[in-house]
Amino acid sequence: MAGKNVAIAGGGFFGLYLAEQLALKGCKVKVYEKSSELMSRASYVNQARVHNGYHYPRSILTALRSRLSFPRFVNEFRDCIDDDFDKYYLVAGSLSKVTGEQFRRFCQRIGAECEEAPSSVKRLVNPALIDSVFTTREYAFDSHKLRDVMLQRLSAANVTIVTDAVVEIVRTSGDGLELVTTISGQSETSYADHLFNCTYSRINYLLNRSELELIPLRHEMTEMCLVEVPDEFKRMGLTLMCGPFFSVMPFPSAQLHSFSHVRYTPHYEWSDSAKKPYEDAHIKFEQNTHQSAWGYMLRDAQRYIPGLSECQYQRSIWEVKTILPRSDSDDSRPILFRANHGLKGLHCVMGGKIDNIYDALHEIERVIELS
Ligand SMILES: Cc1cc2nc3c(=O)[nH]c(=O)nc-3n(C[C@H](O)[C@H](O)[C@H](O)COP(=O)(O)OP(=O)(O)OC[C@H]3O[C@@H](n4cnc5c(N)ncnc54)[C@H](O)[C@@H]3O)c2cc1C
Structure with missing residues (x-):
């Protein structure tokens, strides 16, 4: 070329x-x-999130690819990486697609660091709803x-x-x-x-x-909330998985935390297909009502981590998220x-x-x- x-x-x-x-x-x-x-x-x-594999217990290939890309991306863009926070992955007692033990074994399999979180962190969660809390290594860009x-x-x-x-x-x-x-x-x-x-x-x-x-593609109209978290969560990223749960992660470019929820971040979805007239994603974006689901996200999340009820909502950022149809089944x-x-x-x-x-x-x- x-x-x-x-x-x-x-x-x-x-x-x-x-x-x-x-x-x-x-x-x-x-x-x-x-x-x-x-x-x-x-x-x-x-x-x-600079993915380090943890997010994909149902797709070992994506997890392993992430494990390879993680150090490469972090090294190449060192000055753009925020690694100054502790990252915890939590597994719920019910509705979860994996158990704590399965998650731990999955991390072992992909060679990703995963240890039981200290009691100072475990005391932040509702033990009736959370099965396990793990200290992991994941960064934000x-x-x-x-x-x-x-x-x-x-x-x-x-x-x-x-x-x-x-x-x-x-x-x-x-x-x-x-x-x-x-x-x-x-x-x-x-x-x-x-x-x-x-x-x-x-x-x-x-x-x-x-x-x-x-090309067959699926789109979701997504909302991510940007919030000020209480002091005890400032240098923390928390992801409750794997199912209809949520994530609170440092969002370095706004010096806030992003707050997203598997159930409430996507507001609606549509697909591009040869069988119906094409719909321009940017026009749909402009026509979207942008009515926030923050209240729903917070109400659900605070059941699992009560201290999150003190989060101060700042604003939402919206985007069309595009996914290949084959990602639907295994994420x-x-x-x-x-x-x-x-x-x-x-x-x-x-x-x-x-x-x-x-x-x-x-x-x-x-x-x-x-x-
Ligand atoms: C809600 C959400 C959360 C996500 N979370 C993560 C995460 O934590 N970690 C992660 O790694 N990835 C995440 N992703 C995925 C990640 O954001 C994308 O994979 C990546 O940003 C795609 O980059 P891109 O350059 O293809 O797209 P974009 O950044 O969208 O760039 C495409 C550009 O094309 C322009 N454009 C459109 N049409 C035309 C045209 N006809 N002519 C000229 N320009 C045009 C648009 O204006 C746009 O700037 C997330 C995505 C979303 C939406």
Whole structure:
């Protein structure tokens, strides 16, 4: 690919990371981002968890991949990582899909640190509802710092970035691709040898406009609450799993904690499918009522950890979360990579978690000749 013109639709973490890697291989790379800011969508609105496998007792493959990506991501983005808190995983006595013993054995199997939590922590939970509390090792990332690091790296790699720029349509032109874009409201046409579609919840927008086959994807309208936690929880992350439970994690870029709940974070869902008219995820997002479920989240969580009742709600951040249909049954987070999807040179890339970028890159390098 050296010397090739590469366009990237989407200036989230996936688009930016890929842009740098391709530029370092000698490509001339241009990123088009719909918003006026980079990494302002799912790459900002997420739980900021650098996964270390614990979250996936029902998908050993995702757990093991996370164990490999964790040290790599933490080392590569050291200055963007918050590791200055204690991370506890809790297992509920009922409704849980795993028992405490199963969780402990699962951690052993994937080689992830997991010890019984000290009594000072166990006394914070309601023993009638919580079966076990484990001390684990998991970190959070600061999305704003990550964006700033990526911007510096892209500048050093001579990547061109265009914001307020929507890639609308792609079609074949000679040996390459013709792109129709809207840049600050003006329609423009440009050419590229390859286009990487890294638009996450909107991957099918571009495919639909280009009259190409849609990729089956499921979307959830999600709400994450940002809260001020009581002092005793300030340097703590708590995840009650595996079932209809919740998570309270440091959210470094806002210096607050994120509060999410498996039952109440997703407000509603829909799917992209060839069988019905396409619905634009960003339009659905704009039309969403954004009516908070904070009260429900807190009422449920404080039954398990009474001290959380003192959390001070600050605000909610919302985003469309996009999931591959096959993640439904086992909660796995595989990557999506479709090379030459409908057109030679058009490649669709999506990851279910931020550190999936390494798996995505691995697949891209395996399938497409990059150097
Ligand atoms: C609620 C929630 C919680 C999550 N929690 C975690 C977590 O704790 N840990 C973790 O690792 N992962 C988590 N994830 C997943 C993680 O956020 C995503 O895997 C990752 O951010 C995807 O990055 P991206 O660059 O593909 O998407 P995005 O950051 O959404 O970037 C896509 C970009 O494409 C732009 N775009 C759309 N259409 C066009 C177009 N036609 N032309 C140009 N630009 C366009 C958008 O404006 C957007 O900026 C979570 C996700 C959500 C939603």
